[in-house]
Amino acid sequence: MNELTFLSHLTSEQYLTQLQNRLEQHHLLDEHRNLSLADSSEQDFLELFFLEKIFTPDKRLSPHTIKAYRSDAKTLLIFLTDHSLSFQDIGFPEVKAYNKYIKEKYAAKSAIRKLEFFRRLLDFGYETQFYKTHLSTWISKPTSKKGHYIMEGTRPEEAQTRVQVRELNQKDAEYLISFFPKIVKANQNREQLEKRNLLIAYLLYTTGLRASELLSLNWGSFRYNRQGHLYADVIGKGKKPRTIPIKEETVKLLFDYRRSLRESVDINPEDTSPLFFALYNKKEPCEHKKRLTYPSLYKIVKEAVHLAGKHWKVSPHWFRHTFVTMLLENDVPLAVVKDWAGHSDISTTNLYLERVNQDNMHVHLHKVNLFS
Template identity: 30%
Template sequence: MQWEHALTDYTHYLRIERGLSHNSIENYSYDIKKLILYVENHSISANPTTIDTDTVKTFIYSISKTINPRSQARLISGLRNFFDYLIFENYRTTNPLDLIESPKIGRKLPDTLSIKEIDALISAIDLTHPQGERNRAIIETLYSCGLRVSELTNLKLSDLFFEEDFIKVTGKGDKQRFVPISPLTKKYISLYIKAIRPHIPVIEEYRDILFLNRRGKQLTRAMIFTIIKQLVEKAGLKKTVSPHTFRHSFATHLLENGADLRAIQMMLGHESITTTEIYMHVDRSHLSEVLHKFHPRK
């Protein structure tokens, strides 16, 4: 069995059987391609069914010099899943990563922005520029709805249910959920739709996409990162801010103000409550306040 054949079969499995998104499949494939490149560059005569633990160990050791422990752990996990699939399909009987341990890493707490910092970013937007109204609506939507960047770029006009105060979001694995939307965010999105969007030469295939670039195409993930980076510099913030920072801030601020963890899970689109529970570690003072307020033994 050749590497390309095995990788193609695996990506089909991830898409069809596991229902993973395009971005998730790309991430899984990227790690496997690293191993393939290593085998080819070192003229190793091993295919997916014959590669052994020692070869994989040597590969991981070589790449560990250029990546951090968290990335190394993700790499090992991704390769382990790949070889588990080959075992499941009877291409192999053993997993070469069974005896390889992942590096010990601490649980990374999400970075967040304060409300004051979010206001500073929004204030830094130049509303005299044609993209100003759009960018303000983008930041407000990221923060007020807790969206992933891919969920934001894929948001459609037909996903807006403003009369019901909800938007329909398509998340990982094409799973859909309804997320509440605030009056302020509705206001900024509506301003963009009415004042800016009519002047954009929209390309037909993107006609239902909400946020467009000036050429009428769907915004890319990279463009959202660039917009945020420029606003951070303009606002003078000394933090590393990404689209995901707004999602973390959304969840943290909800929890700090007394929101139920289960409700936060549903709005974020987390499949497991354990993923959402990381926010319980962000503000321990809030947990103490909850205990003193609600526990009968005060």
């Protein structure tokens, strides 16, 4: 069925004819000409599931999301293999057993994601008659703490946990940022690498960009507004565009970085070359630009964390949480922060505000005279 994956590259004139032919050849249409996988192979079922529900042509997935989907699929495949099961063997007991296995083996947020992948697969199977019953109704997901938290065990003999917020205070953030250029060990392109790393740190800290948004930046992503302030236009989750203001300190680093590469600092909206690209082992650092990948960005952050000797769990996303919290702590309106951060729903932004308000409860307490 691999040939079905090529249909997305056909012209609109060819698409209907080719799709009709392929589906009829594989007997994947029922008497109502609806997609039916009742008699299909597991290979057909899985390929169509990924083609129609996961890797759709109109959906741009980040490397992180793709990696998560592959991990979820691998987890399910391993479970089935370990129990000598096929996808066609899945029924009520198998759904309950896998549900129990995931909830016991993974933390709440990972379990929720893996069970959501499983639910989507079962629903697709029911919609296409691969499964005769609505099996996903028996999935029960664990509850998860809302907000940006990590869970840590506090006592080995107990299941009790404590909550740690995945963000930094201002002092620690500034301290950690100072180590980004210090991780460079190579002599070749040392100056460019140091300036690149420091700019990465400042953009993470002062813009609230997601890692995927940062890595997608081109030189043409930047523009001046009518007042002469520099902005970056980014495409966020769900292909939603938004505009991010760039702080003056970050603007200076941006231009320093460009000059170190012997690149023009003139803003050019037509320039689609990547802002961040691999610089190692390049005789000419600006030739053959290969966009920086998420594993490379993650490695930069982790090496800086290690060198700083603290906050070893910090990842690129911690800076986003830190930025949003700092905006709210400085009384930036909730609606402005929502748009700035690219949250799809203001309830997400409100989670940050609730915790900021909790942290400030002592301010109100000190206003009350409890003793005469």
